[in-house]
Amino acid sequence: MTSDTLLLGTHKGLLMLDVSGARPALTCEAFAGIPVSHAMLDPRHNTMWACLDHGHWGQKLHRSRDFGQTWEEIPAPKYPLGEEISEGVPATVSYLWLVAPGGADQPDRLYIGTEPGGLFQSDDGGQTFELVEGLWNHPTRKDYWFGGGRDYAGLCSIIVDPRDSQHIIIGISVGGVYESTDGGKSWEPRNEGCTADFLPNPTAVAGQDPHFVVSSPKHPDVLWQQNHCGVFRSTNGGRRWENVSQPGGPVNFGFAIAVDDDAPDTAWVIPAVADECRIAVGGALCVSRTDDGGKTWTAFRDGLPQEQCYDLVFRHALDKQGDRLAFGTTTGNLYLSDDRGESWRCLGSNFPPVSSVRFLPRQ
Amino acid sequence: MPRVKFTSHLQRYFPTLQETTVEGHTVAEVVAVLDERYPGLADYVLDDQGALRKHVNIFIDEDVITDRTTLQDPVSELNRVYIFQALSGG
Numbered sequence: 001m002t003s004d005t006l007l008l009g010t011h012k013g014l015l016m017l018d019v020s021g022a023r024p025a026l027t028c029e030a031f032a033g034i035p036v037s038h039a040m041l042d043p044r045h046n047t048m049w050a051c052l053d054h055g056h057w058g059q060k061l062h063r064s065r066d067f068g069q070t071w072e073e074i075p076a077p078k079y080p081l082g083e084e085i086s087e088g089v090p091a092t093v094s095y096l097w098l099v100a101p102g103g104a105d106q107p108d109r110l111y112i113g114t115e116p117g118g119l120f121q122s123d124d125g126g127q128t129f130e131l132v133e134g135l136w137n138h139p140t141r142k143d144y145w146f147g148g149g150r151d152y153a154g155l156c157s158i159i160v161d162p163r164d165s166q167h168i169i170i171g172i173s174v175g176g177v178y179e180s181t182d183g184g185k186s187w188e189p190r191n192e193g194c195t196a197d198f199l200p201n202p203t204a205v206a207g208q209d210p211h212f213v214v215s216s217p218k219h220p221d222v223l224w225q226q227n228h229c230g231v232f233r234s235t236n237g238g239r240r241w242e243n244v245s246q247p248g249g250p251v252n253f254g255f256a257i258a259v260d261d262d263a264p265d266t267a268w269v270i271p272a273v274a275d276e277c278r279i280a281v282g283g284a285l286c287v288s289r290t291d292d293g294g295k296t297w298t299a300f301r302d303g304l305p306q307e308q309c310y311d312l313v314f315r316h317a318l319d320k321q322g323d324r325l326a327f328g329t330t331t332g333n334l335y336l337s338d339d340r341g342e343s344w345r346c347l348g349s350n351f352p353p354v355s356s357v358r359f360l361p362r363q
Numbered sequence: 364m365p366r367v368k369f370t371s372h373l374q375r376y377f378p379t380l381q382e383t384t385v386e387g388h389t390v391a392e393v394v395a396v397l398d399e400r401y402p403g404l405a406d407y408v409l410d411d412q413g414a415l416r417k418h419v420n421i422f423i424d425e426d427v428i429t430d431r432t433t434l435q436d437p438v439s440e441l442n443r444v445y446i447f448q449a450l451s452g453g
Contacts, residue, residue, distance in 0.1 A: 056418040056448040057376070057407040073376075073403065078411040092411040 003321050005360040006336075007048070007068075008328060009036035012352035014050050016068050016360075019326075019336055024347045028068035038098045038316055038356045041067075044107055049126070051096035051112075059096045061112075063126060067360075077112055077120035077129035085116045085152055086142060093118075095150065098316060098356075100158035103165025113155030117145050117172050121184060132184045135170070140189060144207035145175035148228065156315055157213035161220050169238060171213035171225065176206040177238050190234075193241035197229050211255045212315035214267075222264035226257040226315070231269055233294050244294025250281040251288045251297045256318035256327065265293040268320070268341050270313040270327060279310045287325070287341045303344035304335065316356040328354025365393060365438045370447045377401045390421055391434035393444055408446060409434075418449040 004020035005027070014036045016028035035053040042049065048064040050071070061076040079091035095115035102109025110122040112129060118136050120129040135141075145153035157171030166183040169190070176191040189206040196208045209228035216222045223234040223241075230245035230252050245252045250271035260266035268289050271281050280286075284306040286299040305311070311329035318327040325337045332351040335344045364384040374380050380401060387393035391413075398405035410416055415431040422428070422445040428436040438444055 054407075056372070056416065058410060058416055075403070075406065081412060083412075090410075090412040090414065092414075 003324070003359040003362045006319075006326055006334075007039050007041065007356075007358045007360055008334070008351070008354055009039040009050065009316075009356035010328070010352040010354050011035045014039050014068070015351070017334075017347070019347060024334075030064075030068060030071055031062070036355060037096055040099055040356070040358050041360050042099075042101045042110070043361050044101055044104065047125075049099040049110075051099060053095060059093045059114075061096065061099075061126070074126055075128070077114060077118075077131070079118060080131060083131070083136070091116060091118070094152065095154060097154050097156045098158065100160065103160050103162070106165050109165070111158050111160075111168075113158055113170070115147075115150055115154040116152030117141065117155050117175055119155050119158070119170060119184070134180070134185045135178060135187050138178070138187050140206040141175070144204065145172060146207075148174040148209055157210060157225075159213065159215045159220075159223075161215075162217060163220060169213065169215070169223065171210035173211050173228070174207065174209040176208040177210050177213060177223075177225065178206075179238055190238035191241070192239065193234070193243070194225075194227060194232055195229050195243070212257050214257055214259050216259045216264035217261050219264035222259070224257055224259050224267045226254050226269055228253070228275060231257070231267075231294065233267075235264075235293075242294070244290070246288070246297045250286065250299060254313070255315040256313045257315075258318050258320040258325065260320070263291070266291045267294070268318070268325060270318060271299075272312055278312050280312070283307055283309050285309050285311050285329075287327075287337070287344070289341050300342050300344075302342065303337075303346065305333075314355055317354045319357045319359050321359040324359065326357050326359065328357045330354070364440050365442045365444050367393060367397065367444045367446065369445075372448055373404075373407065373446070376407060377404060380404075388437060388439075389434060390423070390428055390430075390436045390438060390444065393438060394434060420447050420449050421445065422447065
């Protein structure tokens with residue numbers, strides 16, 4: 001089953017598009033001119049969430065219960081008074097990276113990942129949020145979490161195990177992957193096998209840079225991450241990672257990654273050149289897919305620009321539903337594939353820079 | 364009571380916002396009273412720790428406040444307080 005509606009968070013507002021026709025039709029526009037860092041629909045009660053990044057007025061959280069027709073502002077998470085990022089540096093929310101629903105058995109549980117790295121949790125449907133102190137107070141935080149691209153560490157990935165809502169995996173860029181098996185009270189770093197070329201000790205217990213971590217929903221022990229230092233895969237819930245980057249490229253650096261629901265050996269990435277050169281490889285955009293757990297990769301280019309292309313795809317700007325994939329770029333291009341990423345059509349080239357792309361579940 | 368004026372940009376989020384007078388002997392007290400009158404306004408002006416947001420300016424008459432962390436600059440009934448956004452773009 002595929003969806004015909006895309007929800008976009010962009011640098012100039014939230015957009016909802018009907019992509020069933022030859023040309024996309026705009027069905028909702030909100031927060032015009034305001035950067036939307038992440039937008040999603042919580043399928044448990046069809047509540048839509050949008051994270052706003054005001055240039056002047058800070059980070060704001062909005063909720064819609066009528067599929068984006070009307071929105072209400074909800075108090076955004078706040079770090080408790082006196083909390084510090086490091087000695088003398090007050091902890092304040094400087095970016096809302098993503099909203100994620102809790103488990104199916106926790107209808108009022110929501111999580112928010114923030115810069116400077118804190119995880120927030122709500123148990124009242126998002127009315128109020130509290131800092132998950134077990135993670136914030138982890139002894140590795142002050143030594144191993146830091147900014148990369150932004151000023152401070154960002155909690156960009158949240159995975160709640162569909163078999164057990166107390167089992168949570170999060171990814172911090174830069175900080176690493178952490179696992180909790182007790183609903184967030186305690187956490188363990190899960191970075192064995194990952195490397196961090198930018199650290200004096202590349203195999204340190206933490207300090208890795210998972211740009212985005214995803215799991216296969218029907219095979220939750222299979223995790224994939226597009227890391228700053230390559231693509232990594234784990235088949236045991238993050239206890240051991242394997243570098244499955246492509247020798248000679250292009251699969252190495254990037255931000256976005258998606259994994260198949262049914263086939264956990266199948267994943268997609270959208271490669272970029274490198275840390276110091278964040279553009280499409282060779283001026284040509286491609287989506288690379290593996291069907292064998294990362295042993296081999298195939299680059300698909302049909303329908304994607306192959307010259308003078310500088311597009312980068314942010315970590316939350318690739319989504320998959322059934323055989324469909326969609327992604328938006330920093331250059332304002334939006335692409336859709338109906339054949340598992342093998343061919344693409346452009347849905348428009350004049351969108352604002354795209355932060356997040358989500359297929360809405362078919363109603 | 365000091366008189367407070369706002370950037371018109373804030374009216375997008377607080378449509379009833381208008382120039383007003385408030386009780387208060389410090390900028391912090393002025394903002395607290397404003398937040399009671401316009402719930403949520405303080406979160407637009409101040410960060411989690413109560414400091415003035417980086418891209419927001421508060422003036423007392425023609426002078427930018429000096430205490431951006433705890434907003435203890437004194438104000439009197441003769442003063443005008445201006446809450447403006449700093450200029451930035453993108």
